[in-house]
Structure formats: C-alpha cells, structure tokens
Amino acid sequence: xxxxxxxxxxxxxxxxxxxxxxxxxxxxxxxxxxxxxxxxxxxxxxxxxxxxxxxxxxxxxxxxxxxxxxxxxxxxxxxxxxxxxxxxxxxxxxxxxxxxxxxxxxxxxxxxxxxx
Numbered sequence: 001x002x003x004x005x006x007x008x009x010x011x012x013x014x015x016x017x018x019x020x021x022x023x024x025x026x027x028x029x030x031x032x033x034x035x036x037x038x039x040x041x042x043x044x045x046x047x048x049x050x051x052x053x054x055x056x057x058x059x060x061x062x063x064x065x066x067x068x069x070x071x072x073x074x075x076x077x078x079x080x081x082x083x084x085x086x087x088x089x090x091x092x093x094x095x096x097x098x099x100x101x102x103x104x105x106x107x108x109x110x111x112x113x114x115x116x
Contacts, residue, residue: 003048007039008065010108017105025078026067056101056111060088063101063111072098072114079112092116 012018015038022028028040053062069075076090079102087109089100099113 012106021104064108066111
C-alpha cells in the first residue's frame, strides 16, 4: 500500500473566509466545494509529507501549515498588500530555506517558505 495524498482539514465557521487568503493571496484554485467543505489546490503534483515537531525551528512556534512557494518575495508582497501582519521573518534559516509566518483568517499559523 502507498499513501497517495494527505489533506489538511481546518475547522472553521465560514469556509468562504478562506478565499481572501488561500485564493486571493496565495493564488490557489477552488477544486471542490460542497458547501460544508471547500478544497483549494495549486494543481502541482506534490509529494506526501507529514511533519511532527517540538518547535518551528529557530525557537519559533510550530506552524499549523507550511506552504512552499516558488517566489517568496511575491508571496510577501501579496501578504503585505492584503494587510496581513507578518509574525516572523522573512528570514534565511540555517537549514536552507527563506521563510516568514503569518496567520490565516482562522488564526492558524502559516509558514510560507522557499528553498534557497
């Protein structure tokens, strides 16, 4: 048996609130919407990963999600244009990523990163 996919499910009251961050800022597409669940995707083929951590690295809290992008500067610009406060970074980390933390509309801590 092989795991084909792992999906993060984030409980919230109004799923439409996800659009402002996950669609408008991060550029993800809505690929499924049943009214009670809405799924966003980039369309990119992704490897299956799940991480367990005691900290987020560099003494930061463990983020709820880590999202790798191909252009961190553009992601940061979109976050700033949307008026979303950056809670950490941007910072180049000793393990080879540049990243920053923000909170999504549901208060979840999101690590946005690019491999250097």
